[in-house]
Amino acid sequence: MCTINLSFEEMWEKIIDCDRKYDGLFFTAVKTTKIYCRPSCRSRKPKKINVEFYYDLNEVEKAGFRACKRCQPEIVESPKVVLIKSVITFLLNHYRHKLVLNDISKHIGMSPFYLERIFKQETGDTPRIYLEKIRIDKAAHLLKNTNQTNLEICYEVGYQSTSNFYKVFRQIKNYSPTEYRIKSQSL
Incomplete structure (x- = not known):
């Protein structure tokens, strides 16, 4: 020690x-x-x-x-780390579903406001943004490795709207899904 x-x-x-x-x-x-x-x-x-x-x-x-029951010093990992891991696991397991902050907070067992604040403190992102990144990573993988259409991928990764899918994909990957597919196939 x-x-x-x-x-x-x-x-x-x-x-x-x-x-x-x-x-x-x-x-x-x-x-x-x-x-x-x-x-x-x-x-x-x-x-x-x-x-x-x-x-x-x-x-x-x-x-x-x-x-202390609040900070739980006897636990090697802080309660926040355990909480964040639990939220990320939930997001990874349910990214295909329509999720709102209330769904996540109910699963975790705390208020949406507190959950969002702690999650952002620890990861730098809100749960919503983190979910978007998971979905876009899954979409990028499918674009590289399957022949599914952009529309099929959009719905498979949990988007309800193609316009939102295209907008978020471009924000995160700096390419449209079609441009990304072409770029990844040329490598």
Whole structure:
């Protein structure tokens, strides 16, 4: 295990900033609540005099603290990573269907607003844009490897409208589907 060399003040600054880069390197334990958290936990910040820092998960638990239910520091992967993987898996398995944010949020079990915010924070894209990229990647694969028409591919990858399919395909691949097929066959 690698320990970091930070002073109490430096660690305090990291928890005030909710700095994710330090997750797993140290834990913040609150004496009054007997709860420990990741540095990035968004829970209400404790008083400075009530805080202790630990570098090791076993050490903080031996001291009698329990894991925060919000940031779940005892889980190696952050809950956000697990959530994002779950959303991406759902999108990959259901890209052919007409999906709206509410469908995804119901499957995941959280509000659409919170889901979209967390997903964008972690991936840089909204679930909708990520879904579009999956669909266009699938369409590009079909254009390269099948003789299906653009219309057949459009519907197979989940688009309800050909105009939207053509527009999004051009935005992502910088070619129309037909141009892309011609280009990929000439290589």
